[in-house]
Amino acid sequence: MKRVLPLVLAAITVVLIVMAWFESGGVERHVLRSAATPEQATRLMLSQIQTHNFDAAYARLANRNDLDKNTFIHEFTGSYGSLLTISALEGFDVGVLHASDQEATVRARLHYATGVGPLDDTRDLTVQRTGDTWKVVWPVDTTAKLPPQVIPVNYLRWDVISRGSGDDWGAQNVDSPQVRIVSMNAIQRPDSVVVLGEVVNEDSVPAYVNVGATLLGPNDEELAQESSFDKIAHTLLPRQVSPYRIDFPNMRLEKIKNVRMEAKALLIAASADPVIAIDQQKLETDRLGRKVLSGKLTNQSGQIVSIPHVIAAYYDSNGKVIWVSDGYVAQALLPQMPVPFAVDLPPDVAKNVQTYRVIVNHFELTT
Amino acid sequence: MMRKILTAEFAEKTRRPRRMGLRYSSILALLAALACVVLVRELRVLAKENAPRVQLHADNLGPRSIEDLTSKSIPRDYALAWQTMEQALEENRPGLLDGYFTGIAKQDLTQRVHSQIKSGLHTRYQDGGHKLEAIFYSPAGDVMELRDRAKLDIEIMDGGKVIYQEPVSIEYTVTMTPGADRWLVRELQASGGVKP
Amino acid sequence: MRSVLTAFIVCLFALAAGAAELHPPAQVTAGNSITIATSGSGDATFYLIGQSVASKRHVQAGTEIAVDSEQLERAGIYTAILCASDGCASANFVVTPAAPNRLSFLVHPSRVPVDSPNRISAVAFVQDNFHNFVLKSEAVKFSVLPKDGKEISATRNSENGVAWVRLSSAKKEGPTRLGAEIGHANEIRVVQQVAADACNLRIKASRAKKDFLVETDPVKDCSGNSVPDGTVVSFTKVDEAGKATVDVPIKRGVAKVELPVDGRAKITVASGVVTGNELEVAGGQ
Structure with missing residues (x-):
């Protein structure tokens, strides 16, 4: 009996170690160490990236001569305070699209966990046979580098002198900005009720805006209350319009008699810079068969935009907002360097879309 | 009468079965009294936990007409303001005033609680309800003036001794201003009436 | 019979001694000191309870009790209590606001598009020097002082301590000054008139x-x-x-x-x- 307990504990420890090894992708790493197929080669490289073993991952590339190691590492760890700098590669799916004896095309879907939620990145990679192993050709970014320069910026900036901590009621004050909800539409989605529309800053100063909605039942009782959270551009310059979307999960439209809307606005210090152009916008079907609105973002100012956030409003033939979708862009926007984006929309909505409008919200990481 | 039943002299004269009956009835009476004390205490606690009754009349309000939501928030927040004020003055806890008071009203009441603490006093209210009449709502919606006819039973105590107790009917002029998520009492000025 | 007689004698003594009483003035103007006449004799405790005050001090019953003006700055109902060995007596008195000499002047909005009829509201709360609302009707002078124009003014009587006006914005952008005046108080607010759409x-x-x-x-x-x-x-x-x-x-x-x-x-x-x-x-x- 005295020996049973140590034996049991030892057995449990062994089991736990084995489980941890499995969980950390140990089997994959062990099996793929040889990289005998294009899929195994891709999986091996991505599992090494996942464990931050960038040296080993870089060593397994077929095109090391064309690709600088730091550039390769920044593809996964981000730079200039971009979204990837606060992300981790959580997992990946790999599938071979087509293969020959010497070369194959592999589709890798990288799943990142980011500070703003999950982010997927789909890459079609070429994998080449080198001797008896396969190696990944990582796509080289051929965009010209931004030359060092000084970009003069003289856009407006608004600063706010707030009321002091003391109570000075009835003294001179600066009012909150005037904002107005210009449209609102409540629609039923399979699993939720969605309230969407647009809000405009009607004032001559910037506003920090949040739109809230309260669903009211047949007896005017409050059923649920939600806000637009990040489905809105919170900082609106004078006369700027932003779409908003408020999701009410597990609600049915037929149970709702009325919706009470509220747009709250606060005075905020803001800059009219940066200006971001959204070019080549088009509705299309992406490589995964999803309906997306894609385009390119170009930062026309001198300031680097760390985390761009794209928000799109879609209108039907009557000019009514029928959907709002958004997405974060993993890359930072360097001045004058176009960066592609794509936000998806439900297929049943896509067929009714007549036109759309895209705006770019941006966030900076402060240290 | 009860006091006489409990005297030894009277007990000696009573016969045994009657004495037994009296003993049981006195125990029952004591239990009933205890139950009453507990009940009264509980009811008082319950009363303190419930906000006072406030009826709002806004028929003659102007120049801005009252919004649906505001017509619900004003009596609710005013009742909660009174509830916290009564608790603050009874328990001498100035911190309770932070929730529903601002400006001069908060300054006054905080000063009152501090001077109560200094003097060893506390004030207990039995709140008989408030008839609140909205008389002015500014065009910008940033201030509302109201008149409150309150029925109160005020008890002022120095330590454990009651030094003043009177039922009163007081008229207050009240101004309330909107805060982040509630209306706050900014001015509470008794303007007339003392006797019920 | 003996106990009834004893009680009667005690009552007579009590009446002869005279229970302490207070006689404050029925009405006091805020910020003024008062004296409260008392009756009775011996050591007593005097309490003053008001909106912002709850004071306690030892006094001699039968003397006049002085109450400082600082204790009577806030308008409202005050309770004076005198407790002597034979019990407590109380009296209520009202402190009324002093002369109007202060305004809480609320002007909205602080930015207004040009040529907007009745878009500006100016509300003045009439108060005395001690922040008490002066509830009786008083004349408040409102004025508009355009950047390069003549002053325009109008007088409104306050009701329940409030006077207010509605104004339209001018056709030309720029700041305009709005004023409200009563007693020595002359409050000015600036409204920025901005271009419309x-x-x-x-x-x-x-x-x-x-x-x-x-x-x-x-x-x-x-x-x-x-x-x-x-x-x-x-x-x-x-x-x-x-x-x-x-x-x-x-x-x-x-x-x-x-x-x-x-x-x-x-x-x-x-x-x-x-x-x-x-x-x-x-x-x-």
């Missing part, structure tokens, strides 16, 4: 190096005031490459943007809910 928003296009430079005419409202810098103007271009949009803030009165054009393109402009003209341009492939 853009009117006749127009764009023109010219060829830049490889793109088109699209710019607005000076953006003005319908009264001819310049729409403030920083106001966003949205440019939209539709060509063979797809749709492009840029939100550009007005700088020095105009908004401009460089747009690459692929083939024939339509360019439109909008600011808030106002739309402007449409241009058709043809660019190189």
